[in-house]
Amino acid sequence: MKWYKVCNQEDLTIKTSLTIKVGELTIAIFHLTDGRFMAVEDRCPHKDGPLSDGIITGSTVTCPLHNWRINLINGEALPPDCGCVKTFKTKIKDDDIWVEL
Amino acid sequence: MADKKNSKGRLRRLVMIGNGMAGVRAIEEVLAINHDLFEITIFGAETHPNYNRILLSSILSGEKTIEDITLNEKSWYEENNITLHLGKEVTEIQRGYRKVISSDGTEATYDILIIATGSTPFVIPIPGVDKEGVLTFRDLRDCDQMIEASKSYKHASVIGGGLLGLEAARGLMNLGMEVTVIHDQPELMNMQLDEVAASMLQKELEAQGMHFKTACLTKEILGNGRVTGLRFNDGTELKTNLVVMAVGIRANTALAKQAHLHCERGIIVNDYMQTYTDPSVYAVGECVEHRGKTYGLVAPLFEQARILAYHITGQGLKTYMGSEVSTKLKVSGVDVFSAGEFQVVAPAEGEEEKETIEYIDRGGGVYKKLVIDGDRLAGAVLYGDTADGVRLFQMIQAGTDISSQRATLIFGNPTLGDAGHSGIDLVANMTPDTIVCGCNGVTKQTIEDAITKEGLTTRQEVTGCTKAGGSCGGCEPLIDQILASVLGSSFAKAEGETPICGCTDLAHDYVKSMIRRDSLTTVAAAMATLEWKGEGCRVCRPALNYYVQMTFPDQAQDDPGSRHVNERLHANIQKDGTFSVVPRIYGGLTSPEELARIAKVASEHQVPAIKFTGGQRIDLLGVTKENLPGIWKALDTPSGYAYAKALRTVKTCVGNQWCRFGTQDSMGFGIELEKTLERLWTPAKLKLAVSACPRNCAEASIKDIGVVGVEGGWEIYCGGNGGVRLRGAELLCTTDTTEEATEIIKAYVQLYREDARYGERTSQWVEKTGLNNIKAKVVEDTENRAALIERLEEAIEASGRDPWENLISNSESQRPRHGLSFKTLTIDGEVAER
Numbered sequence: 028m029k030w031y032k033v034c035n036q037e038d039l040t041i042k043t044s045l046t047i048k049v050g051e052l053t054i055a056i057f058h059l060t061d062g063r064f065m066a067v068e069d070r071c072p073h074k075d076g077p078l079s080d081g082i083i084t085g086s087t088v089t090c091p092l093h094n095w096r097i098n099l100i101n102g103e104a105l106p107p108d109c110g111c112v113k114t115f116k117t118k119i120k121d122d123d124i125w126v127e128l
Numbered sequence: 129m130a131d132k133k134n135s136k137g138r139l140r141r142l143v144m145i146g147n148g149m150a151g152v153r154a155i156e157e158v159l160a161i162n163h164d165l166f167e168i169t170i171f172g173a174e175t176h177p178n179y180n181r182i183l184l185s186s187i188l189s190g191e192k193t194i195e196d197i198t199l200n201e202k203s204w205y206e207e208n209n210i211t212l213h214l215g216k217e218v219t220e221i222q223r224g225y226r227k228v229i230s231s232d233g234t235e236a237t238y239d240i241l242i243i244a245t246g247s248t249p250f251v252i253p254i255p256g257v258d259k260e261g262v263l264t265f266r267d268l269r270d271c272d273q274m275i276e277a278s279k280s281y282k283h284a285s286v287i288g289g290g291l292l293g294l295e296a297a298r299g300l301m302n303l304g305m306e307v308t309v310i311h312d313q314p315e316l317m318n319m320q321l322d323e324v325a326a327s328m329l330q331k332e333l334e335a336q337g338m339h340f341k342t343a344c345l346t347k348e349i350l351g352n353g354r355v356t357g358l359r360f361n362d363g364t365e366l367k368t369n370l371v372v373m374a375v376g377i378r379a380n381t382a383l384a385k386q387a388h389l390h391c392e393r394g395i396i397v398n399d400y401m402q403t404y405t406d407p408s409v410y411a412v413g414e415c416v417e418h419r420g421k422t423y424g425l426v427a428p429l430f431e432q433a434r435i436l437a438y439h440i441t442g443q444g445l446k447t448y449m450g451s452e453v454s455t456k457l458k459v460s461g462v463d464v465f466s467a468g469e470f471q472v473v474a475p476a477e478g479e480e481e482k483e484t485i486e487y488i489d490r491g492g493g494v495y496k497k498l499v500i501d502g503d504r505l506a507g508a509v510l511y512g513d514t515a516d517g518v519r520l521f522q523m524i525q526a527g528t529d530i531s532s533q534r535a536t537l538i539f540g541n542p543t544l545g546d547a548g549h550s551g552i553d554l555v556a557n558m559t560p561d562t563i564v565c566g567c568n569g570v571t572k573q574t575i576e577d578a579i580t581k582e583g584l585t586t587r588q589e590v591t592g593c594t595k596a597g598g599s600c601g602g603c604e605p606l607i608d609q610i611l612a613s614v615l616g617s618s619f620a621k622a623e624g625e626t627p628i629c630g631c632t633d634l635a636h637d638y639v640k641s642m643i644r645r646d647s648l649t650t651v652a653a654a655m656a657t658l659e660w661k662g663e664g665c666r667v668c669r670p671a672l673n674y675y676v677q678m679t680f681p682d683q684a685q686d687d688p689g690s691r692h693v694n695e696r697l698h699a700n701i702q703k704d705g706t707f708s709v710v711p712r713i714y715g716g717l718t719s720p721e722e723l724a725r726i727a728k729v730a731s732e733h734q735v736p737a738i739k740f741t742g743g744q745r746i747d748l749l750g751v752t753k754e755n756l757p758g759i760w761k762a763l764d765t766p767s768g769y770a771y772a773k774a775l776r777t778v779k780t781c782v783g784n785q786w787c788r789f790g791t792q793d794s795m796g797f798g799i800e801l802e803k804t805l806e807r808l809w810t811p812a813k814l815k816l817a818v819s820a821c822p823r824n825c826a827e828a829s830i831k832d833i834g835v836v837g838v839e840g841g842w843e844i845y846c847g848g849n850g851g852v853r854l855r856g857a858e859l860l861c862t863t864d865t866t867e868e869a870t871e872i873i874k875a876y877v878q879l880y881r882e883d884a885r886y887g888e889r890t891s892q893w894v895e896k897t898g899l900n901n902i903k904a905k906v907v908e909d910t911e912n913r914a915a916l917i918e919r920l921e922e923a924i925e926a927s928g929r930d931p932w933e934n935l936i937s938n939s940e941s942q943r944p945r946h947g948l949s950f951k952t953l954t955i956d957g958e959v960a961e962r
């Protein structure tokens with residue numbers, strides 16, 4: 028596992044997201060209202076929808092394709108749907124967002 | 129448009145023969161459309177004002193009184209200035225003089241005549257039918273005679289084991305008589321039921337004490353003066369003092385035939401309910417034959433009544449296309465439902481054989497059979513458990529593809545099953561467009577809307593407002609359940625409305641009024657002030673974002689985080705996460721230069737697919753997010769908003785600039801409208817069309833707003849929908865000038881913006897609000913119209929510049945704003961390791 032630097036935390040305002048590409052993997056990083064940054068693979072467990080384009084509420088994102096809701100803390104889809112997306116650790120260091128892959 | 133006055137300057141005269149269920153419904157529909165169009169006269173052979181014939185058996189059983197089943201009191205006719213001739217049978221129509229004459233010599237002259245004479249019970253011509261005590265079952269007088277007979281006699285028989293016969297038999301049993309039903313076929317209700325269901329039905333009714341003699345023909349009615357018995361073809365006899373003939377009905381065409389109107393089994397009408405022979409004579413109800421079919425149930429007749437009313441009041445070109453019917457037996461203790469093709473017959477040449485799926489539980493008294501034709505449901509018979517009847521009937525009507533549900537269809541809606549068949553869940557699990565009242569075609573949504581909007585609290589009020597439950601009464605329990613579910617939770621009860629979503633207890637209208645009262649100009653402020661639970665969800669946040677901006681176009685702040693990605697990035701997300709780009713092409717009119725530019729952009733950016741849309745423009749599909757700003761810039765057109773709850777397109781026909789039929793400049797007007805209304809947010813998407821003549825090549829009749837040019841003016845239609853739920857647009861008004869048409873359309877759009885709930889299409893909104901209310905606000909009340917237009921102008925003012933331009937400059941800036949970034953950062957391992 029390695030830590031990668033993403034961007035300055037100022038560049039990601041609250042309730043928005045951005046995506047990074049590392050090799051074949053696209054990761055969505057979300058800035059939650061409580062200040063936390065969450066990183067998950069940008070691929071909905073339902074039909075691969077881009078979660079980074081969803082509406083963010085609390086610690087949940089709603090996939091823009093068919094409205095599955097994903098808990099960004101543990102990557103699990105909220106009932107009634109069932110599925111899981113890969114999550115990654117994040118941290119802030121010197122005003123920068125880092126993600127561990 | 130129908131002329132209000134005839135050439136002599138008085139109201140047109142509308143005369144109707146027959147004061148029964150279908151005819152009076154047609155008059156009600158006419159009055160609802162325009163109260164002051166006609167001077168109306170009605171002749172009714174019966175002495176009672178219009179009553180609910182369907183409930184006659186409840187008069188027999190004493191459950192209901194005549195007052196209970198009266199549909200229109202005498203005072204109703206008076207209030208609506210209708211001249212009512214009760215107890216007067218029309219005996220002659222003089223079409224040459226446009227005059228009808230009744231048995232007592234009363235005359236009435238018409239401009240339009242409606243024949244609504246219903247049908248007459250068929251009486252089998254056997255010896256003895258004229259004896260005292262031989263009755264039919266059609267009207268109040270028949271009921272009176274049965275009740276009278278039950279006081280002095282014990283033995284009754286009913287000839288005919290169909291719907292009506294069984295109802296009569298049950299009614300006579302309730303009067304304390306010993307009843308035998310005589311039926312010519314081996315199976316009861318053989319027009320609706322198959323063998324299995326029929327035998328279960330017979331068993332149940334026998335258990336209730338009814339006697340049967342099936343596969344048996346009556347040869348003679350015995351007795352001197354009064355009937356004393358029946359003799360059958362097998363030589364046996366039955367003692368009886370009362371005979372009710374219920375062997376079918378015949379359309380009542382005698383009068384029409386005498387007036388030389390073309391009749392077959394019924395009076396022949398076209399799709400507007402107009403007789404073939406005479407365009408000023410219409411017919412409606414059981415007396416009618418339409419496309420070879422006659423009907424004996426009210427649902428199709430009410431549909432006919434509506435079309436007739438549309439046509440004679442000049443509401444555009446709706447047509448009656450015939451109906452599928454479903455049947456329910458109204459005998460307590462037995463639930464029977466049947467619809468469509470319920471028997472599998474040998475297939476005709478070249479046709480696939482139909483299949484059946486059956487479920488039978490003899491002990492439990494449940495039988496279900498579905499007849500399946502390929503991927504569609506062709507018919508159904510349900511016995512004992514008819515909860516699914518409505519749903520199945522809708523599938524039959526809609527031709528729904530059921531291949532994926534084949535395995536479970538017969539078990540009903542799974543969630544319904546769990547809830548038992550009486551709990552509130554029965555209605556909770558119905559979709560909004562499920563028909564609750566089949567007779568009157570009233571959906572769950574309509575009932576819910578009526579309850580919330582009109583503040584209704586009782587079933588009687590719901591019936592008064594929507595007509596649901598006003599005919600056979602079979603849906604009354606469902607209406608009660610809907611009332612309970614809508615009024616159930618404590619807040620909803622107080623406010624008479626359902627909450628927006630699970631994040632709040634407040635309803636749309638209340639939230640809107642609070643936003644206005646407390647000057648809430650951001651989503652966050654609205655959620656804080658109105659004590660939202662959590663951070664909202666994808667349902668309520670976009671609604672709030674719309675409401676604050678609609679209410680305060682100048683001050684409100686847009687919250688991109690409360691928008692679906694489509695409206696945030698001004699492109700339409702596709703199944704693979706790419707986007708589609710649709711440039712604005714005003715009125716669908718383009719030029720070689722524009723086309724060449726679009727083609728060049730598409731090829732340079734390797735756009736994978738290009739398609740013409742239904743809205744007369746071009747869709748570039750499969751564009752990646754990164755490529756959006758570049759493509760927009762190269763296209764150099766405004767956004768077509770093909771992704772938004774906003775004005776989509778104004779479809780136009782070529783109109784008088786080119787077409788030999790064109791009476792107006794439809795392209796010019798369409799382009800002007802599109803330029804006026806583009807960039808306005810609306811509660812749901814908004815589609816317009818302008819045609820230059822009634823041939824209506826732009827399909828204006830299925831648009832949110834449809835404009836049709838006529839000689840010397842425009843007709844403006846509203847509330848049409850060609851999508852999920854097909855709905856023809858209704859005529860809002862006619863204008864002489866393009867200026868006035870523009871004004872009315874602007875006012876209408878603003879009223880919709882202010883009044884509708886977020887997500888509600890105009891088709892639903894018009895239905896909920898009522899065309900007349902809308903007319904009053906935007907057409908009749910010119911002051912209000914001006915105020916609406918002023919507020920619309922403010923919103924247009926505030927809508928700012930084209931969103932693509934905005935996003936292009938944002939994407940070009942060093943630090944893109946608010947996660948509206950179009951780029952994915954690429955990170956390679958070496959840079960970031962630590």
Ligand SMILES: Cc1cc2nc3c(=O)[nH]c(=O)nc-3n(C[C@H](O)[C@H](O)[C@H](O)COP(=O)(O)OP(=O)(O)OC[C@H]3O[C@@H](n4cnc5c(N)ncnc54)[C@H](O)[C@@H]3O)c2cc1C
Nearest residue numbers: 146148149150173181182217218245246413414424425426
């Ligand atoms: C007992 C019973 C139960 C029923 N149950 C159901 C049910 O459960 N569901 C369902 O959908 N339908 C049911 N029906 C059928 C339904 O009642 C009819 O389809 C409906 O009433 C037909 O409407 P109409 O206007 O065509 O005819 P009607 O309601 O019969 O009205 C015609 C009127 O015209 C009058 N008239 C005829 N000739 C003249 C003349 N020359 N001058 C003046 N007046 C004239 C007649 O007296 C009559 O009042 C039932 C009918 C009966 C009798």
Ligand code: SF4
Nearest residue numbers: 781787790821824825
């Ligand atoms: S609607 Fe009328 S004017 Fe327009 S193209 Fe069709 S026929 Fe011509």
Ligand code: FES
Nearest residue numbers: 071073074076090
């Ligand atoms: S792909 Fe995410 S909900 Fe379907």
